[in-house]
Amino acid sequence: MKSLKNHISLIIALFTVLASVQIYVAVDRTIAAYESHLKNDYSVIVVANKAFTPQEFKTMSSMIERSEPISTAQVLERLKGEMSEKNLALLKLTLPKFYRIYLNRFPTPHEINGLQKKLQKNSSIERVEGFSQTHDTVYKLMLLFKDVVQVFSIAIAAVTSLLILKEMRLWQFQHAERMNIMALFGAPVWLRSAVLFRLAIVDAMIATLILCFSFFIIDYYAILTLPLKEIGISVQLFNFINDALRSLAISLGISIVLTFTIVMFHREEE
Amino acid sequence: MDKVIVAENLSLSYKEFETIISKATFSIDAGSFVFITGASGSGKSTLLKSFYGAIEPRQGQLSVGGVKMNHIGTSKLNFLRRHIGIVFQDYKLIKEWTIEKNVMLPLIISGYTSDVSGAQVQKLLAHVKLTHQAGKYPPELSGGEQQRVAMARALAHNPILILADEPTGNLDEYSSSVIWSLLEGANTQLKTTVVVVTHHIPEGLKVPYKHYHIEFGNINEIS
Numbered sequence: 001m002k003s004l005k006n007h008i009s010l011i012i013a014l015f016t017v018l019a020s021v022q023i024y025v026a027v028d029r030t031i032a033a034y035e036s037h038l039k040n041d042y043s044v045i046v047v048a049n050k051a052f053t054p055q056e057f058k059t060m061s062s063m064i065e066r067s068e069p070i071s072t073a074q075v076l077e078r079l080k081g082e083m084s085e086k087n088l089a090l091l092k093l094t095l096p097k098f099y100r101i102y103l104n105r106f107p108t109p110h111e112i113n114g115l116q117k118k119l120q121k122n123s124s125i126e127r128v129e130g131f132s133q134t135h136d137t138v139y140k141l142m143l144l145f146k147d148v149v150q151v152f153s154i155a156i157a158a159v160t161s162l163l164i165l166k167e168m169r170l171w172q173f174q175h176a177e178r179m180n181i182m183a184l185f186g187a188p189v190w191l192r193s194a195v196l197f198r199l200a201i202v203d204a205m206i207a208t209l210i211l212c213f214s215f216f217i218i219d220y221y222a223i224l225t226l227p228l229k230e231i232g233i234s235v236q237l238f239n240f241i242n243d244a245l246r247s248l249a250i251s252l253g254i255s256i257v258l259t260f261t262i263v264m265f266h267r268e269e270e
Numbered sequence: 271m272d273k274v275i276v277a278e279n280l281s282l283s284y285k286e287f288e289t290i291i292s293k294a295t296f297s298i299d300a301g302s303f304v305f306i307t308g309a310s311g312s313g314k315s316t317l318l319k320s321f322y323g324a325i326e327p328r329q330g331q332l333s334v335g336g337v338k339m340n341h342i343g344t345s346k347l348n349f350l351r352r353h354i355g356i357v358f359q360d361y362k363l364i365k366e367w368t369i370e371k372n373v374m375l376p377l378i379i380s381g382y383t384s385d386v387s388g389a390q391v392q393k394l395l396a397h398v399k400l401t402h403q404a405g406k407y408p409p410e411l412s413g414g415e416q417q418r419v420a421m422a423r424a425l426a427h428n429p430i431l432i433l434a435d436e437p438t439g440n441l442d443e444y445s446s447s448v449i450w451s452l453l454e455g456a457n458t459q460l461k462t463t464v465v466v467v468t469h470h471i472p473e474g475l476k477v478p479y480k481h482y483h484i485e486f487g488n489i490n491e492i493s
Contacts, residue, residue: 178364184322185423186351187379189344 007203010167010255013160014207017254018247020156022211026237027149030228031142033235035106042106045070046099046119047127061118063103063111070098096126109140164254168262171196179266193263200255208248212240272300274431274463275321279330282316286328290316292487293330300430301461303454303477307468307492308484314467317484318435321465322354323347335430352380355424355462357449359436361416363408369419370395370404376427387426394422398452414445421452425460432456434466450475 046057046067057067072095079088107115112130119128179192215238218224224237275298282291290313298304308314319325321334323342332339337350355376356362363372370391377387395401398418408416417437424432434453438446454477456462471481481492 178366181362181364182375182379184351184356184362185376185379186348186354188348191379 007199007206010164010200010203011207011210013163013167014204014251014255015210016160017157017164018207018211018251019214020153020160021250022215022238022243022247024149024153025243026224026235027146029235029237030233031146033228033233034142037232039103039106042103042131044101044103044112044115044119044131045129046101046125047129048097048099048122048125050124051097052099052124057099057101060122061115063105063107063115065102065104067099067101070100072098161254161258164258165261168196168200168258171199172262172266176266189263193259193266196259196263197256200259201252204251204255205248207251208244211247212238212244215243216240273297274300274302275332275334275465277330277332280320280327280332281329282313282320282325283328284316284325289328289487291320291484291489294489295330296482296489296491298463298465298480300463301457302463303457303475303479304463304465305468305471305479305481306465306484306489307471307481310469312484313487314484315435317489318433318465318467321431321433322351322356352376352427353430355427355429355432357417357420357424357432357434357437359439361408361413361420363416363419363423365408368405368407369400369411372408372419373422373426375423376429380427390426391422394426397425398422412445414441414448417441417445417449418452421449425452425456425462428460429462431463431465434464434468436468437466438468438472446472 046052051069052067054067057064072092076088076092076095079091083091103115116128116130119125175193175196178195182192219238225235228235275296277297278295280291280294281289283289294317306314306317316325320327320332320339323334323339326342327340335350335353337346342350364375367375373391373394374387377390382390391404392401395404398421400415400418400422403411403415403419408419411419417440421437424434432453437453438449441449450472453464453466454475457464457477471479479493483490483492
């Protein structure tokens with residue numbers, strides 16, 4: 001209990017770094033899932049003066065997943081009472097072909113422009129509507145959110161790393177006497193600082209366990225996944241193998257590097 | 271006779287234009303018992319520090335156990351220290367470790383197995399009459415007992431040289447006599463070279479000894 005108390009600040013700091021990284025990863029996954037959700041709803045409308053097959057559209061851009069013609073029958077039906085049969089038949093002949101094109105991923109605004117240009121190179125295509133304005137707003141909002149979370153995570157990681165460094169300096173003072181005594185009897189650096197490394201490794205493991213437990217609770221009680229499901233996003237916020245291993249590697253990396261730094265800067269008492 | 275410590279024109283100082291020991295030339299024979307005395311601030315502890323590499327010679331040559339101390343590297347210094355036992359006035363015991371583990375420290379550093387080091391520690395604790403205190407921690411012991419633990423630790427790895435810095439400075443008369451008899455025993459029975467820095471040479475010592483006195487940075491052989 002006493003030992004846990006001594007290291008609680010390091011554990012909290014490490015947990016904060018891990019949590020900020022995990023939140024960034026979770027946001028990234030959520031945005032990727034949302035992109036996929038948007039992709040299914042998103043399409044480009046093409047107006048052409050001749051009929052195109054789905055295969056012909058596919059050859060125009062690798063982004064195109066599938067295409068379907070938009071039927072004009074409904075429009076012509078509505079005009080039946082207002083126009084003569086002859087004019088209607090003429091209109092039917094001269095009416096362009098409309099196509100809805102679905103993409104294999106949610107495009108960036110730049111990709112939409114590129115796609116529009118590619119399609120318009122074909123002389124039979126009269127007009128391409130990418131709905132870039134609507135699309136642009138949603139996408140930019142999403143990217144802004146992602147960037148804010150990223151900056152926030154980096155800031156937290158930087159501040160907590162400094163806190164960890166300070167905490168480890170306190171450890172150094174606590175352990176300096178023992179390290180000096182061991183040095184007097186010829187202990188090599190690794191043996192003198194073995195306790196520091198052991199403590200750092202144990203704290204890194206505890207911080208990772210707390211992170212896993214926290215995300216298990218969030219997952220188990222569907223605290224975040226349920227509201228996301230309600231807006232059509234199905235996402236795994238914490239992968240218990242990959243994310244746990246990555247978190248362990250990060251916390252071990254930070255604590256070992258910082259301990260190593262402290263050990264290297266330790267000056268033997270004269 | 272082999273020399274354990276050889277100093278030629280040895281000068282010691284902490285800062286560049288300061289002199290604590292000036293151009294001292296002396297040698298200490300293997301198996302001898304040596305006292306270094308001097309007033310407070312005369313440089314006797316600094317000289318002892320140079321023997322275990324805590325301070326490097328500013329000028330001249332110094333070798334300890336055949337190892338040249340000028341610009342000594344870390345691994346060489348660690349190697350040398352594994353063959354030296356040091357006793358301090360303030361004991362320098364690790365407070366979070368038991369008495370048994372404190373005594374075992376030089377054996378852990380030298381890489382002895384727990385069987386060998388365990389047996390050696392038991393023998394040493396019996397020698398300093400502290401077997402019953404093995405599981406206790408240093409702050410639970412009196413000053414005299416702590417210094418006996420420090421003595422046991424200094425002897426644990428059969429060092430070629432024991433360096434003692436005011437080993438009885440904080441002790442009462444009885445505890446002091448125990449420490450002196452332990453140092454004498456190490457010298458006579460184990461043939462370990464003993465170098466003691468002290469204000470006063472105790473009376474009634476049974477071992478023959480050499481006496482150096484430091485004054486104004488000079489080391490003078492008294493006897």
